[in-house]
Amino acid sequence: MSFLQRYKAGIGLGLYAVGIVIGLLFAILVVWADFEAYDFQAGLSVEQKTKGFSCPLAITSNESGLMTAEISNNSTRDANATVRMMHTLGSALVVNQVEQRLTFSPGQTHKLSWPIQASDAAWDRFIMARIYVVGSMPPRSTADYCGILLINSPFFTGQQILVFTLALALVFVVVGWRMWFVSNKQPAIDAEKSSRLMIAFAALVALNIFLSINSEWLASGPLLIVNLLLAVAVLANRLNKSTFS
Structure with missing residues (x-):
């Protein structure tokens, strides 16, 4: 893989990760609000x-x-x-x-x-x-x-900010995944496996957001913990590969 391809793949992976983080933060805040209201x-x-x-x-x-x-x-x-x-x-x-x-x-x-x-x-x-x-x-x-x-913002409405946040997360995930997939030059089997894992993780985060929006925090909360653990595991694996590669 050329330097330019690796650079584009890295940028794509970074954009994907930012989108995932935005989605998880969204779910955390909405679940937190309902959790506080529960009692x-x-x-x-x-x-x-x-x-x-x-x-x-x-x-x-x-x-x-x-x-x-x-x-x-x-x-x-x-x-x-x-x-x-x-x-x-x-x-x-x-x-x-x-x-x-x-x-x-x-x-x-x-x-x-x-x-x-x-x-x-x-x-x-x-x-x-x-x-x-x-x-x-x-x-x-x-x-x-x-x-x-x-x-705490004097501009826009809460709904507008939330919609913009979700749209931003979606754009980062889709654009990042696409950039990584096109630029990544792993063997076809490995690339397909990694791509499916990225899509599955994004789908879990989307489900987490859907449940939190619908005030199903009893389901969204445990799923949020699973997603956070998965994110930590993926990050640790990535750092481990970078250290020993």
């Missing part, structure tokens, strides 16, 4: 998870956001429900609590929303929230929670 105002036993509850993944320092919920009466009778929303108010120990009493006709859905802003974040990092719904319609009691990441 926030927990304790009441409920039957199910509240369906239709959603929060923004992140907001910026000059941005306000909305947490929303759709509460439905799927029974054939009139019903009533009490909805309690709690979220941090600048500290994990200071809680803003809003309670609403709703009445439903059969099949009716109430759409609710609660505003949040950067000053609500605990430790200037996360806004933690939990919703409880207790009603006369089945299921009788539900709950859910979310963690919202605060990004």
Whole structure:
């Protein structure tokens, strides 16, 4: 392999690694936010998870956001429900609590929303929230929670920054892999094996991001640990080869 080819292959591998690191950092921050929110105002036993509850993944320092919920009466009778929303108010120990009493006709859905802003974040990092719904319609009691990441940036919105971050990670991974694959002059079998491993690792990181975005931190957390261990193992193997080559 010529010096230029090795140089291009090295640059490609570096770009791929940067994309992987960006993806893992994204997953870490989103999982961390949900992990912190897991125990926030927990304790009441409920039957199910509240369906239709959603929060923004992140907001910026000059941005306000909305947490929303759709509460439905799927029974054939009139019903009533009490909805309690709690979220941090600048500290994990200071809680803003809003309670609403709703009445439903059969099949009716109430759409609710609660505003949040950067000053609500605990430790200037996360806004933690939990919703409880207790009603006369089945299921009788539900709950859910979310963690919202605060990004200390006066520009753009949290969603725009997250989308840009994911797009950047994808570009680095794809361009880096392609540059490495074209410039790498290993034997065909070895190159194909390495390429498949790179694609598989990128797919695991993508799955990690997907799970974290969908607030499945109980699945995303262990997978994140696996991905970090794999990254360390690959780096150690690479350094070992460089040392003894």
